[in-house]
Amino acid sequence: MDAELSVRDEAQMIESILAGDRERYHELIRPYERSVYKMALSFMKNESDAEDVAQEAFLKAFRKLADFRGQAKFSTWLISITLNEARGRLRRQGLVRMESLDASPEEGGHISPALLRDWREVPSEALERKEIRQMLQDAIANLSPLYRAVLLLRDVEEFSIEETATALAITTNTVKVRLHRARMMMQKELAPKLKNTGPRRRWFQWS
Amino acid sequence: MVIECKHVWDYISGYLDDSLSPETKELVQRHLEHCQICSAILDSTRNIMVLTADDQVFELPVGFSERLHARLSEELKSKPVQSVEDAG
Numbered sequence: 001m002d003a004e005l006s007v008r009d010e011a012q013m014i015e016s017i018l019a020g021d022r023e024r025y026h027e028l029i030r031p032y033e034r035s036v037y038k039m040a041l042s043f044m045k046n047e048s049d050a051e052d053v054a055q056e057a058f059l060k061a062f063r064k065l066a067d068f069r070g071q072a073k074f075s076t077w078l079i080s081i082t083l084n085e086a087r088g089r090l091r092r093q094g095l096v097r098m099e100s101l102d103a104s105p106e107e108g109g110h111i112s113p114a115l116l117r118d119w120r121e122v123p124s125e126a127l128e129r130k131e132i133r134q135m136l137q138d139a140i141a142n143l144s145p146l147y148r149a150v151l152l153l154r155d156v157e158e159f160s161i162e163e164t165a166t167a168l169a170i171t172t173n174t175v176k177v178r179l180h181r182a183r184m185m186m187q188k189e190l191a192p193k194l195k196n197t198g199p200r201r202r203w204f205q206w207s
Numbered sequence: 208m209v210i211e212c213k214h215v216w217d218y219i220s221g222y223l224d225d226s227l228s229p230e231t232k233e234l235v236q237r238h239l240e241h242c243q244i245c246s247a248i249l250d251s252t253r254n255i256m257v258l259t260a261d262d263q264v265f266e267l268p269v270g271f272s273e274r275l276h277a278r279l280s281e282e283l284k285s286k287p288v289q290s291v292e293d294a295g
Contacts, residue, residue: 022283026276033272038265047268054271055278062282113216116247122254127263136264155256156264161224180220183252186259191251194258 010074018066025062032075035157036082042140042152043086053089057082072166079157080167083149111184114191122194132197139189147182154179210234215245219252 013028036057041050061068061081068077126132140148140156153164154175161179165172218235221227227235239246258264 025283026279029279033275034262034265034267037267037271041265051268051271051274055275058275058279059282062279110213110217113219113248113252115244116251117243119247119250119254121250122258124258124261124263127258127261132258133264133266136259140259151259155259158260161226176221176224176226179224180217183220183223183256184216186255187248187252190255191248194251194255 011070014065014068014070014074025065028074029058029061029078032078035075036078038156039079039082039152040086042137042148043083043090043145045141049089053082053086057085060085073163075157076159076163076167079153079159080169083167087145111181111188113184114188116191116195119191120195122197126194126197129197132194135190135193139186142189143182143185147178147185150175150178151182151186155183210238212238212242212245215239215242216248219249222249223253223256 008031010028013024017024017028033054037050037054040053040057041047044050044053057078061078064081068074122132127136140151143151149168150164153159153167154161159167161172161175164179165175168175215235215238218227218231222232222235225232239249
């Protein structure tokens, strides 16, 4: 994550929280609010459930803090708690039936990307348009949970391949395979749509 | 050795992560130099990754942080930190 974050001595913060300076937990988690919420939202699909999951994850991490041994980064540990929380809630809601994050999917098979003759860069400013943000959110939400988790950790949270593998308790090779498929699915889904959202139509967008 | 488009597609993710072997990377690079379609696929994939990573995609709901910290404050005041038995 940020260079600024790596300067924070999280091990020391955790130690002092466990020693009784509990208020420092606020400070410890502040940089991760967005990551945890994003992770939760991509699984829960509505803001209020996602917020619940995020709050629960932060509470659970606090209660379990003594179990954090520093074998992984705090952020990795926190994300895996969030993932478990989201998974548990979906299971209770009966939404995860056949596919679970642990299931090994058919990982063979080839995903053909959307074929394009050329690509005009879509700048980040395009995300000011709600319709474009929604397009991306939907594309992520429509990935199966296995692919979604890997894509989010690697491409949204910018975890390394190894950190992604640790957070999900899978091998780095599985991360690479799923990541490739997830990225190709995103390209296949989004490239044709984004291609038609050039600046020429900008005047037409109201929100 | 020359590789076909279909094979190049299998390497796009690895190419973007720069995790291919030097030989494979070289093959892919040479293919990209003359293949407009594969270049466009690579560029669009990279572009989509950049957009996906952007903080604007997932905005925090208004008041999220305040509600979270209020809830944490309650918890912090109540019970001592414990090694939780239902961990895992």
